[in-house]
Amino acid sequence: MKKFVLALCSIGFIASAQAQLKAPEAEYEQVREQFSQLNLTVKAVADAPLDGLLQVFTNRGLFFTSKDGQYFIEGNIYDLKNKVLVNDEQMRPYIQKQLAASENDTIEYKAKNEKYVINVFTDPTCGYCRKLHKEMQQYNDAGITVRYLAFPRNGLGSDTYLQMQHIWCSKDSQSALTAAKNGKDITPAMCQNPVKAQYELGQSFGISGTPAIILPSGRLIPGYQPVKALLEQLKTDA
Template identity: 30%
Template structure:
């Protein structure tokens, strides 16, 4: 079922509720969606503080419905006064993870300054946005970065092998930096014991679909390349 058909069917189901005079509530919304879409993963239903809308976290997405159950709304809610994307901010909290899930020994650890601030990065060695992010990251001080080598083979066929070679280098930090900045591939066969496959499995489990993907100390994730100034704000906002 494509997305448009799915949401159209959902709107029809909720519209029938409104026609019968049933006022929407969190329980009513959940039951209606469960009855109409039994295979859907409805993680939460919550009334929002704006415009009487209900927030539904469904299959990893946020959608909204009105208090009467007549409409389903997809897309982002923006606070024009603060220019804040409320949907993305809420998703970041909903998708936050416990840092205990990260086997930090399977990451390349880099400490700058006192290293008081913590950041996990899932990075594909051949991802151009990861290279741009590394250039921005170089401008940030007082941080400990755990880089998990997360090759997306469908996009970058050589990334798996290169990731293993970087891990197998005698100096992983140097190998990572030289490949990201110069494209220099380490001179080994990549056949040492390495965590690349384990990292790929973990990333898939966490729903990491692109790189770079950042995880802050409180577990909040932010997908995509962010400039240094924005990274500083995110580190401050998401300190544990």
């Protein structure tokens, strides 16, 4: 997909990040049809904090468009006055809402004295995912509960995708995930599982690699974070 980047100066203001998201109903049919030409599926639509634009949440992340759907914008938009990335501010409530609906399908490592809950999209073959997992006790001791979601980096149909289905279907999914991250074989087990849905959810957040950490505010941090650095991010998260 050819990339168009819109660089804006002095945007003026950011609309509330809690703006109501609208399903792609009839009034947005033209936008949906235009986006389908780019192989993008529209999940929700809302007015953007820039006059004349819509923000469109898709199966591949957030994009912006003119209200008639003619002009498509891919890239980051910055508010230089408020010194924030508009894309990030607008994605946070969307991410929070979607993760809340997926809470029961995560593999959770709970802190005894929980202060924070993070969601992490993971792949057991990913080196930095393994590093994060080996430090799980440190995260938990710091009051950080970790909820894992599946994100097989090589996509649906890959060996890792199958492995992650076995993990999520195991009687003890925690132990199975730990074993996989230690390079051990997993006993095959199949059931109705959320692996495909979680992978597609991660893609809709714009995630392309692992680990991908999501803070309670919905802020997305790509890559591994040591405990001390993560705590600093959590303390200032808003």
